[in-house]
Amino acid sequence: MTGVVTEAEIAEGLGSLGLDSTSSVLVHASLRSFGRVEGGPEAVCRALLGTCGTVMMVSGTWEQTGVPAPPGLVRPQNTYYNAASWAAFDEELENAVPFTPDLPVDPWLGRIAEVMRLGFAHERSTHPLFSFLAVGTHARQLIEAQRLEWPLGPIDALAELGGHVLLLGVGHTSNTTIHLAEQRLGRSRFYRYAKVAPQAWAELPNVSGASHTFDEIEPELRPVTAEVRIGDCRARLIAVEDVLSCATRLIVADPAALLCEDRDCRCGAALEQRLAVLRG
Template structure:
């Protein structure tokens, strides 16, 4: 049923997809997450999923190290930072995927031959013939590069039981306009930390783009799962038009949220003081 539903979405061995999925959304699945992964790999040419290990490798910002509009948790003392550094794990490609990214990604890592990127916080995992060039596009200074490469290859975003709040392609569109580019920190080696730029921020208002993307979205039901497919290029172009017209689009106004810092980054970009496309 899952494989047939994916084919009804228009997917085939010619497809290259970035999948965001909720196993629970399907209801009961014989074979569980592995069956969903098998259907994706059998139907599609190349399957990519988010596969970060932030929970194990991430650190607060060191005391005194501040960046404009960075909205980052910061250690108050060097003792606090050193304790966090000692507890953190050095990134390796065999670390488990963060649990908040869902069961599908970790099951793909455990059960399917794959390629995985080198970014210690925000990386991707891919299965299929285009896996290597996709994950290689993710650099330490540009972690969303795999989505950019997927767009160049004519790829799609597939949402299985999740909304646009899970869509990292929207973050790429923001970053092309100088918004939602944060510095974050990770353990590099025992006693050594590193600063990593261009980490995306909040996505809890991304659902507001659904109406604009509806005309370019293909949708079917797979069991209880709402399954959707749309091209990466449509996600990028629609988001870029929206943010270009309104710097605060898809951001909340909570002063405690990173959305405010992302908005200030976009304003700095418009003044010529930030990153451009």
């Protein structure tokens, strides 16, 4: 393990990847991966914003707003649990909260995204489960690209800007852009449910599924990946279009690419969705 990592060292590492004020990035990050950061997550945020023109992060609220599927509502190839009864569903609904722009980012997405929300002027989308936040030049353009029926729209917009995926101490299992490639091919398009107002819930389409085998894409992306070490953090930068092209090529060649073999997993349902598209 290295010593303390400073904000300046983080900025220097980001610059060595080729990032500058013209860069737009979707960041997936682990604070712990750096080792000890002088200034904590705020320093990481400042380094990102001081280096890049636009920074976007996933800021989902699944754990707070999500509810099970109601009793009896079963969509084909959806692999989601139903409440055991309407009484149980109503209890889950009561315990959930509707999305608001000041709702905290779910902890599993990491401290850096939450500190970005708390400490920096940002734009945030309003999807009840899967919001994004963005700061910088193109923030509003990216956030406005999200629609309820197409949650990953901000990544579409980032691709149009020639943007990049920045992985800071995390693997491709966190690389949401791979899900966009899947969904363009009719795979990993699930229905999920969220509280949207007191005593009101909504069914939301095209929510992405499992990603636990996405690290299998790494050898294919290695030729187009820039990589440096920042403290203990393995930092990788890949163009969004390169991620999309690579994942698309793999899935077109093999409908089961980047999925596990457990047919009871969401991977099995995602495969069936893709096969249904191929059958027409």
